[in-house]
Amino acid sequence: MRTKSILGLLMCIALMFCLYTVPSANAASAEEEVLQVITNWAKASIASDFKLFSSLYLHSPKTSQVHPSAGIPFLYKGWEVIEKDWEPTFKNPTGTVDISIHNPDITMLGDNAAVVALYEIVTATSITGEETITQHRVTRVLQKVDGKWVIVHDHASDLPLK
Amino acid sequence: MKTKSILGFLTCLALVFSLSFAQSANAASAEEEVLQVLETSVKALNTSDSSLLSSVWSHSPKVSMFGPDKASLFLTQGWTELDKSNKTLTNTPVGTYNFTIHHPQVTMLGDNSAITTAYLTLVYTDSSTKAQDISQARMTLVYQRVDGKWLVVHNHSSMFPTE
Numbered sequence: 001m002r003t004k005s006i007l008g009l010l011m012c013i014a015l016m017f018c019l020y021t022v023p024s025a026n027a028a029s030a031e032e033e034v035l036q037v038i039t040n041w042a043k044a045s046i047a048s049d050f051k052l053f054s055s056l057y058l059h060s061p062k063t064s065q066v067h068p069s070a071g072i073p074f075l076y077k078g079w080e081v082i083e084k085d086w087e088p089t090f091k092n093p094t095g096t097v098d099i100s101i102h103n104p105d106i107t108m109l110g111d112n113a114a115v116v117a118l119y120e121i122v123t124a125t126s127i128t129g130e131e132t133i134t135q136h137r138v139t140r141v142l143q144k145v146d147g148k149w150v151i152v153h154d155h156a157s158d159l160p161l162k
Numbered sequence: 163m164k165t166k167s168i169l170g171f172l173t174c175l176a177l178v179f180s181l182s183f184a185q186s187a188n189a190a191s192a193e194e195e196v197l198q199v200l201e202t203s204v205k206a207l208n209t210s211d212s213s214l215l216s217s218v219w220s221h222s223p224k225v226s227m228f229g230p231d232k233a234s235l236f237l238t239q240g241w242t243e244l245d246k247s248n249k250t251l252t253n254t255p256v257g258t259y260n261f262t263i264h265h266p267q268v269t270m271l272g273d274n275s276a277i278t279t280a281y282l283t284l285v286y287t288d289s290s291t292k293a294q295d296i297s298q299a300r301m302t303l304v305y306q307r308v309d310g311k312w313l314v315v316h317n318h319s320s321m322f323p324t325e
Binding site for chain 2: 062064066067068069070074075077103105107109110111112114116118137139141143152153155157158159160161
C-alpha cells in the first residue's frame with residue numbers, strides 16, 4: 001500500500017514537471033520561429049529572393065512600413081503598396097547587398113511579437129563596385145496567423161546624427 | 163406553427179445581428195482606447211507631466227525605445243532607463259516641447275496587442291532665448307493590454323529623413 005502511494009506521488013511529481021517544462025519549451029520555440037523570420041528577411045534581401053521576402057509578410061491592407069529613405073511617403077500602408085515598392089528592387093538589383101543583424105531582442109506579446117535590432121547593410125554597385133555601409137535601427141512587429149509568424153509592421157531608421 | 167417558425171427565424175436573425183454589432187462596437191472601442199493612450203502620451207510630453215507619461219507605459223524590464231536623436235542611447239531598454247530618458251523631456255518647463263500628431267493610425271493585432279503609427283511635428287522652444295527649432299518625426303508605438311489597460315511597450319521614433 002505504501003509503495004503504491006509513493007509511486008503515485010512520484011508519478012504526480014513527474015506529471016507536474018512535464019506540465020511545467022512544456023510551456024517554456026513552446027515559448028522558446030516561438031522566439032526561435034520569430035527569429036527565423038528576421039533571419040530570412042536578411043537572407044531574402046541578400047539573395048534578391050522576392051518570393052521568400054513576400055512570404056515573410058502578412059498580405060493584408062493593415063500591413064505597414066516606415067522606411068529609412070528620404071523622398072517617399074512617411075508610411076506605406078497595405079501589402080500591395082509595400083510589394084509595389086520592393087518588387088522592382090528585388091527583380092532588378094543594381095548591385096550586391098550584405099546584411100548583418102546585431103543584438104536582436106524579441107518581446108513576445110501572446111500571438112504577436114516585437115523585435116528590435118541593429119542592421120548593418122553593405123551595398124556595392126555592380127558598375128563601380130563601390131561599397132556603402134549604412135546602419136539602421138529596426139523594429140519589426142510580427143503576428144502569428146494560421147500557425148505562421150508574419151511581419152505586420154516594419155519601422156527602419158538611420159542612426160541619428162544629431 | 164408557421165408563425166412560430168417565422169418568429170423563431172426572426173429572433174435568430176436579431177441575435178446574429180446583435181452579436182455582430184457588439185463585436186464591431188468592441189473593436190471600435192479598443193481602437194479608441196489605444197488612440198487615447200497615444201493622445202495622452204503626447205499631452206504628457208506637452209505639459210511636462212512625468213506621472214501622466216509614466217501611466218501610459220508598461221513598467222516592465224522588457225519595454226524599449228529607439229529615440230529620435232543622438233542624445234538617447236542606441237536602444238533604451240527597461241522601464242528604469244526609459245523613465246530616466248522620459249524625464250529629460252518632462253523635467254523641462256512647460257512649453258519647451260510641443261508635439262503635434264498627424265495622421266495617427268491604429269492597427270489592432272488581436273485583443274491584447276496593437277500598434278499606432280503617426281507623423282509628428284515637434285517645436286522646441288529654448289526657455290531662456292525663446293529661439294525655436296522645428297523638426298518632424300515618424301513614430302511607431304507598440305501596445306499591450308495588461309489587466310484591461312492599454313500600455314506602451316515599445317516606441318520607435320525617427321526624424322524624417324532629409325537626404
